[in-house]
Amino acid sequence: MPRIARLAVLPIVVIAIAVALWVVLDRHPARTELTLYGNVDLREIDLSFNDSERVAEVLVQEGDHVRRGQLLAQLDTSRLEPLVAKAQALVDLQQQAVRRLLAGNRPQEIAEARAAVASAQADASNAAQQYQRTQQLARSSDGRAVSRQDLDAAKDAYDSAQARLQSAQKALALEQIGPRREDIAEAQAQLRADQADLAAAQAQLNDAQLRAPLDTVVRSRLVEPGDMASPSQPALTLAITDPKWVRGYVDEPDLGWVHEGMPATITVDSFPSRSFTGWVGFISSVAEFTPKSVETTELRSSLVYEVRVFVRDPQDQLRLGMPATVHLPLRNAYGQSFGDPAAATHDPAAAAAAAAPAAAAASNPAPQAAQ
Numbered sequence: 001m002p003r004i005a006r007l008a009v010l011p012i013v014v015i016a017i018a019v020a021l022w023v024v025l026d027r028h029p030a031r032t033e034l035t036l037y038g039n040v041d042l043r044e045i046d047l048s049f050n051d052s053e054r055v056a057e058v059l060v061q062e063g064d065h066v067r068r069g070q071l072l073a074q075l076d077t078s079r080l081e082p083l084v085a086k087a088q089a090l091v092d093l094q095q096q097a098v099r100r101l102l103a104g105n106r107p108q109e110i111a112e113a114r115a116a117v118a119s120a121q122a123d124a125s126n127a128a129q130q131y132q133r134t135q136q137l138a139r140s141s142d143g144r145a146v147s148r149q150d151l152d153a154a155k156d157a158y159d160s161a162q163a164r165l166q167s168a169q170k171a172l173a174l175e176q177i178g179p180r181r182e183d184i185a186e187a188q189a190q191l192r193a194d195q196a197d198l199a200a201a202q203a204q205l206n207d208a209q210l211r212a213p214l215d216t217v218v219r220s221r222l223v224e225p226g227d228m229a230s231p232s233q234p235a236l237t238l239a240i241t242d243p244k245w246v247r248g249y250v251d252e253p254d255l256g257w258v259h260e261g262m263p264a265t266i267t268v269d270s271f272p273s274r275s276f277t278g279w280v281g282f283i284s285s286v287a288e289f290t291p292k293s294v295e296t297t298e299l300r301s302s303l304v305y306e307v308r309v310f311v312r313d314p315q316d317q318l319r320l321g322m323p324a325t326v327h328l329p330l331r332n333a334y335g336q337s338f339g340d341p342a343a344a345t346h347d348p349a350a351a352a353a354a355a356a357p358a359a360a361a362a363s364n365p366a367p368q369a370a371q
Contacts, residue, residue, distance in 0.1 A: 034257055036307065036326040038248030040268075040318045042241065044219065046234035049075060050207040055227045060236070062221055066212040073223070073235055075208035084205050087198035094191040101179040101187050113172040120165035127161035130154050216240050217316070241316050245281065246324045249304035257330055258283060264309045265327040268318065276318070280328070282308035 053075040060072050134154040220237035229235060246266055250258055262280040284306035309326050311318060318324070 034328040036248035049229040120168040124161035131158040
C-alpha cells in the first residue's frame with residue numbers, strides 16, 4: 001500500500017512542478033527589448049526685428065530650407081540710410097583733422113613765421129636807431145631841438161617794435177614745435193566718438209535685415225510687407241531640424257536598463273515599413289508624474305523619468321509632435337543584457353566568459369524524457 005501511494009503521488013508532484021514552471025516563465029519572460037512611447041521634439045527660434053519700422057519685403061515661405069546668414073526679411077531703410085551717410089561724413093571730416101594735427105605744420109607756414117620774425121627784427125632795429133638819434137639830438141640841444149613829446153613817441157615806437165619781435169619769435173617757435181599733444185588727443189577722442197556713432201547707425205541699418213542664425217526650416221511666416229514690425233512681435237518662426245529627438249518616459253523599475261549612448265530604433269505610424277536609428281542622449285535625474293499625453297500600458301500616476309532619444313533623420317521626414325515608438329534592445333550581440341556587469345565593461349573576454357554557459361547549454365541539450 002505505501003508503494004502504491006508513492007507511485008500515485010509522484011505524478012501529482014511532477015505536474016505541480018511543471019505548472020509552477022509554466023506560470024513563472026509565462027509571467028516573467030526573458031526581456032530583450034524596452035519599448036517607450038513619446039513624441040518627436042525639436043527646438044524652435046522666434047525671430048524678431050530689433051526696431052519698430054514698416055516691413056519692406058519677406059523673402060521666404062513656410063517650409064523653405066534656409067542657410068545660416070541667408071536674408072529672410074527686410075524693413076524699410078529710407079530713414080536709416082541718411083543717418084548712416086551723415087555719420088560717415090562726420091568720421092571722414094574728423095579723420096582729416098587728426099591727420100592734419102599729426103602731420104604738424106607745413107614748411108611754408110614755418111617759412112612764413114620766419115619771415116615775420118625777420119620783418120619784426122627790421123622794424124625793431126629801425127625803431128631803436130630812431131630812438132637813439134632822438135635822444136642824442138635832445139642831449140646836444142639841451143632839449144631845445146626835440147620836444148619831450150617827440151622823445152616819448154620814439155620811445156613808444158621802440159618798445160612796440162620790440163614787443164612785435166618777441167611775438168613773432170614765439171610764433172615761429174610754436175610753428176616749429178607743432179600741435180600740442182592735448183589737441184591731438186582731443187581730436188582723436190572726437191574721432192572715436194564719431195566712429196561709435198557711425199557703428200551705432202550701421203548696426204541699426206543692419207538690424208533692418210532679418211537673417212537666419214542657423215540652417216533651419218521656416219515653420220511660420222507671421223508678418224507681411226506693409227506690416228509694422230516690433231521687437232516684441234516675432235516675424236518668423238524657424239525649426240532646427242538637427243538635432244531632433246523623441247521625448248519619452250521610462251518607469252522607475254526599468255531605469256536601470258537605460259544608459260546614455262544606448263542604441264535605439266524609432267518607428268512612427270506615418271512610415272510603417274521604415275525605422276530610424278538613434279541613441280539615448282539624455283536621462284532626467286528628477287522623477288515626475290507621467291504626462292497625460294504619453295500613452296503607456298502602466299498607470300498614469302506612476303513616477304517616470306524623461307528620456308531623450310536622438311534620431312538620425314537626414315531627409316527631414318519626422319515632424320514636430322509626431323507620435324513615435326522607441327525600441328531599446330536589452331541584449332547585445334553576445335546575448336547579454338546591457339545591464340549585466342560583463343556587458344557594461346565592454347570587455348570581449350568577459351563577454352565570452354558570460355556567454356559560455358549559454359553556449360554550452362545550447363551545444364548539449366537536455367535528454368528527452370523516456371516514453
